[in-house]
Structures are given as C-alpha cells and as structure tokens.
Amino acid sequence: MREEFAEIAAQTNSLAERVSDLIYDTLRREISGSNGAATANDLERQLAKVRRSLSKAEQILRDLATQH
Amino acid sequence: MDSTMQDVPLLISSIVRHGEWLYSNKKVFTITPEGVQEATFFEISKRAERLAAALKRLGVKPGDRVATFQWNNQSHMESYLAVPSMGAVLHTLNIRLFPEQLGYIVNHADDKVIIVDGSLIPLLAKIKDQLGNVKHIIVSGPGDRDLLGDTIDYEELLASEEPGFVWPDLDERSGAAMCYTSGTTGNPKGVVYSHRSTWLHSLASTTANSLGLCESDRILLIVPMFHVNAWGCAYTAFMAGAELIMPQMYLQGEPLVKVIRDLRPTLSLGVPTVWNEVLRVAEEDPTADLSSLRTIVAGGSAVPRTMIEAFRERHDLKLIQGWGMTETSPLAAVSIPPFGTPVSHEVDYQVKAGRIVAGVEVRAVSENGTVLPHDGESVGEFEIRGPWITGRYFGVDDPDKFRDGWLRTGDVGTLDSEGFMVISDRTKDVIKSGGEWISSVELENEVMAHPDVFEAAVVAVPDDKWQERPLCCVVLRPGVSVSAETLRDFLMPRVAKWWIPERWAFIESVPKTSVGKFDKKVLRAQYGNDELAVVTLN
Numbered sequence: 001m002r003e004e005f006a007e008i009a010a011q012t013n014s015l016a017e018r019v020s021d022l023i024y025d026t027l028r029r030e031i032s033g034s035n036g037a038a039t040a041n042d043l044e045r046q047l048a049k050v051r052r053s054l055s056k057a058e059q060i061l062r063d064l065a066t067q068h
Numbered sequence: 069m070d071s072t073m074q075d076v077p078l079l080i081s082s083i084v085r086h087g088e089w090l091y092s093n094k095k096v097f098t099i100t101p102e103g104v105q106e107a108t109f110f111e112i113s114k115r116a117e118r119l120a121a122a123l124k125r126l127g128v129k130p131g132d133r134v135a136t137f138q139w140n141n142q143s144h145m146e147s148y149l150a151v152p153s154m155g156a157v158l159h160t161l162n163i164r165l166f167p168e169q170l171g172y173i174v175n176h177a178d179d180k181v182i183i184v185d186g187s188l189i190p191l192l193a194k195i196k197d198q199l200g201n202v203k204h205i206i207v208s209g210p211g212d213r214d215l216l217g218d219t220i221d222y223e224e225l226l227a228s229e230e231p232g233f234v235w236p237d238l239d240e241r242s243g244a245a246m247c248y249t250s251g252t253t254g255n256p257k258g259v260v261y262s263h264r265s266t267w268l269h270s271l272a273s274t275t276a277n278s279l280g281l282c283e284s285d286r287i288l289l290i291v292p293m294f295h296v297n298a299w300g301c302a303y304t305a306f307m308a309g310a311e312l313i314m315p316q317m318y319l320q321g322e323p324l325v326k327v328i329r330d331l332r333p334t335l336s337l338g339v340p341t342v343w344n345e346v347l348r349v350a351e352e353d354p355t356a357d358l359s360s361l362r363t364i365v366a367g368g369s370a371v372p373r374t375m376i377e378a379f380r381e382r383h384d385l386k387l388i389q390g391w392g393m394t395e396t397s398p399l400a401a402v403s404i405p406p407f408g409t410p411v412s413h414e415v416d417y418q419v420k421a422g423r424i425v426a427g428v429e430v431r432a433v434s435e436n437g438t439v440l441p442h443d444g445e446s447v448g449e450f451e452i453r454g455p456w457i458t459g460r461y462f463g464v465d466d467p468d469k470f471r472d473g474w475l476r477t478g479d480v481g482t483l484d485s486e487g488f489m490v491i492s493d494r495t496k497d498v499i500k501s502g503g504e505w506i507s508s509v510e511l512e513n514e515v516m517a518h519p520d521v522f523e524a525a526v527v528a529v530p531d532d533k534w535q536e537r538p539l540c541c542v543v544l545r546p547g548v549s550v551s552a553e554t555l556r557d558f559l560m561p562r563v564a565k566w567w568i569p570e571r572w573a574f575i576e577s578v579p580k581t582s583v584g585k586f587d588k589k590v591l592r593a594q595y596g597n598d599e600l601a602v603v604t605l606n
Contacts, residue, residue: 020215023190031164031191031317044190048212055214 001068009061016054023047078267080244080303081153081235087306088113091283097331098141098314099323104331107142109306116149117233118226123154125229126204126220128181130155130236131243135179135202137161137192140293140314143208143222147183148293148302152244152263153235159246160294163188164582165256171198173248173256176463180204183222186211187317240264246462247296249394250581258462259394265456266303268427269397272456273304278402278425279335279365279390283309286360288327290315290338291367295583296398299337299367299390310335321345325356332360339368339584340375343387344522347378358383365390367398369585370491370509372516373419380415391421391489395475397456400428401489419513421481421489428454431474432483444484447505449495450477480505497588499528500536506567508538508588514562515540518555520548525578525586529571529595538569539602541591543577552603573600 026044087094092110099105107115128134134151136158138144151158159177161170170191174182175198182202184192186209193215199205207213208222244263248256261269273279281287281304289312291299305312313331315324324346328336343366350356364379367390379385392398401422405414417423424430432440432448440446451474458475460466469476480498481491492498492507499506508526515524523543531537544550552572559568579590594600 020190020193023212024194027188027190048190052212052214 002065005061005065005068009058009065012054012058012061016051016058019047019051019054023051077238077240078264079153079235079238079240080149080263080266081238083267083270083303083307084113084116084149084153084235087309091306091309094283094309094311096142096145096312096314099316099318099327105142109309112142112146113149114231115226116146116153117231118229119146119150120154120233120235121229122225123150123156123181124233126181128154128156130238131157132181133157133159133177133179133246135159135161135174135177135182136294137163137182137184137188138208138293139163139185139188139316140289140298141185141208141316142314143183143185144293145302145312145314148245148297149306152266154233155236155238155242157243157246157260160297162248162250162292162294162582163191167194169256171195173258174199175201176255177246177248177258181206183208184216185209186213189213189215192216238263240267245297247294247394250583250585255464257464257466259458260462261297261397261456265397266297266300269300269399269456270303270307272425272427273300273399274308275426277404277423278399279304279363281305281308281310281335285310285335286313286331286333287311288313288315288324288331288333288336290319290324290336290342292583295368296392296394299365299392299398301337321349322353325349325353325358328361329355329357334360334362335365336361337365337367337390340366340371341523341580341584343371343375343379347375347382350383358385361385363388365402367391368583370421370513371419372513373415374513374517376415376418386414386418388418389420389422391479391491393477395458395477396428396452396454400425400430400452400454400457403488406486417488421479421491424487424489428452428457430483430487430489432481433471433476437471440483442483442485442487444482444488444490447480447482447492450479450481450483450489450491451475452477497527499526499538501528501531501538501566502534504566506538511538511540511559511563511567511569514559515542515555517562518550518558520545520550521555523578525588525591526569527588527591527595529592537571538567539571539573539591539595539600540569541573541575541578541600543575552605556605570605572603572605574603575600 087109094109181204183206189211205219207219240263243260246260376387379387389403391401403422405417434448440448453474480493511526512524522545525541526538528536529539579587581587
C-alpha cells in the first residue's frame with residue numbers, strides 16, 4: 001500500500017504542476033493581451049481551486065504512505 | 069567665490085513630507101473588483117511610515133533593494149514613498165517579463181525583499197527557485213499564497229507597526245530607485261535613479277512647458293508603475309498635490325473609458341496602443357465622456373497624426389507626446405506647440421517627439437561623430453545629457469552607449485531651431501535601401517492614416533538588389549478587407565516612390581514588447597522563418 005500511495009501522490013503532484021502551468025499561461029495571456037490588459041478571470045480562480053485541491057490530496061496521500 | 073545658498077539635499081522624503089502636509093486631503097483612487105478604494109495623501113504617508121518601520125524590522129538596510137511586482141495601486145504607491153525615503157532602493161519589476169528575464173533581473177539587482185500583488189503570485193511563483201537571495205516575500209491582497217511558500221501578509225505587516233518612522237538624512241546622490249531596460253537585445257540593463265535626479269525630474273514635470281502638473285490635476289496613471297517610475301508621475305503628484313487614479317489590471321478600453329467618465333481625471337498618460345483602444349471604445353459607447361481631460365500624454369512609441377487629429381476633432385482633446393527612455397528618468401521632451409502657434413498648425417508640432425525640457429541637453433550626431441546643426445533636416449542619432457540622465461548602467465559596462473559624457477539614445481532623427489525633436493527611427497530599425505535611409509516610423513504613420521488600418525509595423529528585410537527593403541505588416545480593423553494594392557495606391561501621393569514597400573503581410577496583431585512598443589525583432593524573425601504570408605507587388 002505504501003508504495004501505491006506514494007506513486008499516486010507523485011502523480012497528483014504532477015497534475016498539480018500541470019494545473020499551475022495552466023494558471024500561469026492564463027494569467028500571462030491576460031496581461032500580455034491587447035494593451036497588456038488583464039481582468040480577474042473566473043477560469044484562473046477555478047484553476048487555482050483545482051490546484052489547491054490537488055495539493056491537499058497529495059499531502060493526504062503522502063501522510064497515508066507514511067502511516068501504512 | 070562660493071555661493072551663500074544652503075546645501076540642503078534633494079530627498080524623496082522631502083516630497084513625501086510636502087505632500088503629506090500641504091495636500092493631506094488629496095486622494096489616491098484605486099480601481100478594485102469591489103469598486104473604487106480611496107485613501108488620502110496623509111493616510112498613505114502614514115502607512116508608508118509603517119511600511120518603512122516593518123521593512124527595517126525585517127532587516128532591510130540602506131542601499132538594499134526592495135522590489136515590487138505589482139499593478140498600479142495604493143500599496144505600490146506606499147512602497148514608492150517608503151522604500152527610498154528609508155534609504156533603501158525601490159526596484160520595480162516588470163510583470164510582463166518572461167520568467168528567464170525576470171529571474172535574471174531579480175538576481176542581478178540582488179533584491180532582498182519582493183512585495184507582490186496576490187493576483188500576480190502565479191507569475192512570480194514561476195521563478196521561485198531562482199529567488200535565492202530574496203529573504204522575504206510580502207503579499208498584498210488575496211491570492212494563491214502557498215505557491216510561493218513562506219510569505220508575509222502586507223496588511224498584517226503594517227498593522228504590527230506604528231506610524232512615526234523618522235526618515236533618515238541621506239546623500240542626495242545615493243540610489244533611490246532602479247529600473248531595467250526592456251532588453252529587446254541582450255539582457256536587460258539596470259539604471260539607478262538618485263534622490264537628486266528623481267527630485268529634479270519631478271520638479272521638471274510640474275513646469276508649464278512640460279506636463280504642468282499641479283494641484284488642480286487628477287492623473288489617471290495608465291502607464292505602469294514598473295515602467296520608468298510611472299514616467300515620474302507618482303512623485304510629481306505628491307510634490308504638486310495632484311490626485312492619482314490607479315487602474316490596477318483594468319487597462320482595456322472599456323473600463324478606462326468608464327473610469328474617465330466616472331472619476332473625471334484631468335490628465336492621463338499611456339502608450340499609443342492604449343489611446344487607440346480608448347478612442348475606439350469612446351466612439352462606440354454613447355455614455356463615454358472624455359471632457360474632464362485637459363491633456364493626454366502618449367509615450368513609448370510614435371503617435372500617428374491620425375490619432376492626434378481624431379482626439380482633437382471628435383473629443384476636443386489635446387494629445388501630446390513625451391519622449392524619453394528608462395535611461396532618462398524618462399521625461400526629456402514634450403510636444404507642446406510653441407507659444408503663438410495658430411490652432412490650425414498645432415498638430416504639426418504635436419506629431420513631433422517633443423521639445424527639449426529645460427534641464428537636459430540633446431544633440432544629433434552623424435555616423436562619423438559630427439555634431440549636426442539644428443536645421444530640422446540633418447539626420448543623426450540623438451545624444452543626451454543632464455541631471456536625470458544616466459551616466460552608466462548598474463553592474464554592466466557598455467561603453468558603446470556613451471560618448472564624452474553623453475548618452476547615445478539609439479533614436480535617429482532631426483533637431484530644429486526651436487528645440488523640437490523628430491524621430492525617424494531607432495538605429496536598429498532604420499531601413500538602408502540603396503544607400504538611402506527609409507524611416508520605418510514615417511511609413512507606419514502614413515499606412516495607419518488609412519481608415520481601415522488599425523495598426524502597421526514596418527521592418528527591414530534583406531533584398532538582393534537594394535540591400536534592404538521595407539516589409540509592411542498590417543493589422544486591419546475588424547470586419548474590413550483591403551488589398552495590398554489599395555494600401556500601396558494610398559501611399560503613392562504620401563511618400564517618396566522608392567519608399568513604397570513591395571512586400572506586405574496582413575497579420576492579426578503587431579507583437580509588442582513588455583512595455584507596449586512594437587516588437588520588430590519578432591516580425592523580422594517571423595519573416596526569416598517564412599512564418600508570414602507575404603504578398604509581393606511588382
């Protein structure tokens with residue numbers, strides 16, 4: 001079980017990284033767009049929620065990996 | 069014989085004290101998602117004192133660099149006042165830079181603290197592994213803080229201190245703020261402004277022959293505070309008692325037109341692309357009202373005559389150009405028509421880069437180093453010197469940029485007998501065709517005079533016969549269709565025949581640099597890589 005939890009945690013971490021990259025790209029696109037404009041973006045906020053959830057999940061999985 | 073005058077240093081803290089006392093009830097307005105946030109100069113000054121105390125407690129010492137990674141907003145203004153006044157150096161980071169440039173700049177400047185807007189955390193987080201020397205990251209406003217690891221909350225930091233920080237006595241020649249050039253070629257280079265240079269530059273902006281900023285003004289600060297200290301206006305506002313409107317991330321035409329209507333600024337500064345957007349929206353929005361503005365200032369790149377005329381004819385609004393660069397603080401010339409100019413000829417002066425501001429000297433120099441006459445015809449590179457012009461770069465030798473105490477600007481053009489500068493090109497953008505020079509800027513302006521053209525950028529491309537020829541990249545207005553032949557015919561009566569481009573490309577948008585200038589190296593690369601659909605006319 002321990003190895004499996006650790007493996008899923010690593011995969012979750014990689015997903016969180018991918019979402020972080022998406023957030024970065026979204027924000028960069030906003031500030032580099034027409035006239036360098038930016039707006040508070042729903043997409044960016046939702047992606048941030050996803051990233052935080054993934055990070056929490058990763059932490060729980062790492063805890064499980066050490067406990068089992 | 070020595071003078072009898074007092075030798076009182078010109079310090080930014082004296083600007084802070086002056087604004088706090090004389091203009092205590094003047095306001096800074098920040099546009100937020102929840103509405104307009106207001107604070108008086110007095111409140112901001114007191115919060116700046118708290119910030120200075122907190123930074124000192126965090127270990128910031130005189131000369132240490134405190135960076136900001138922020139939009140134009142109230143807390144950024146507080147850093148503008150606190151950091152230099154406590155003896156540290158304010159380093160404004162450009163939020164539009166790519167991670168590799170940003171990381172280079174943070175490390176090259178040796179930033180000790182970064183103050184970041186919460187909304188921009190994902191951008192800074194991209195380089196968090198490169199922030200080795202940064203001791204503290206302070207976050208202002210909501211954001212995804214755990215992306216950065218350990219951070220300090222800006223409001224908690226201020227709440228933990230009391231106002232009353234005593235601004236220290238400093239050497240007026242010590243560093244107060246620094247900015248890096250946008251680095252269109254090679255790594256960005258740092259310029260360090262002194263208290264003295266900033267003070268004198270601010271004073272110059274209050275003169276009527278310059279921006280004439282005064283107590284009756286309310287400035288809409290569209291130009292980013294990371295772009296050459298907001299063209300100096302933040303400090304000038306405190307010096308002159310002019311109010312400030314900070315638009316934060318709301319920089320599109322629609323919100324700007326709404327802000328102008330609702331908060332009624334008297335003066336605003338921004339790059340031409342912003343003004344193009346404002347003009348477009350103002351035409352479409354029946355509630356638009358630009359009547360509060362006495363002047364709008366454009367800088368960063370040349371303004372097409374058609375834009376100046378459109379603001380004048382449709383909105384009775386004067387658009388003037390300011391010329392300068394990171395190395396010049398930036399204000400060095402302003403295109404205010406000379407006294408007595410007939411109204412019908414004012415635009416002829418407004419299209420020029422500007423008239424030299426008192427305090428700086430400008431000369432045009434030929435390729436062989438000869439200083440050229442002020443005849444409005446002799447074309448050379450502009451060189452400049454003065455108390456707010458840099459004499460070197462921070463930590464980098466670049467002797468080619470200086471000659472006999474003058475800064476070589478890289479801008480090419482003419483100077484006339486009245487001190488007006490006309491810029492025909494950047495040295496690197498000049499098109500050398502058959503031994504003659506073609507001005508890409510002039511060609512762009514003429515193409516942009518066509519009513520169906522939104523933007524146009526002209527670059528030099530290699531040519532077997534003529535060495536170089538112009539390639540004209542055109543962005544059309546939405547929903548219109550114009551052929552290259554039509555644009556060529558439009559140019560025929562407007563420019564010399566041998567200037568007229570054979571090569572045309574219709575593109576979706578002109579690539580821009582991080583400060584909104586046309587990024588011509590991208591277009592040249594796209595042409596070189598056959599990425600542009602080029603129409604060639606015979």
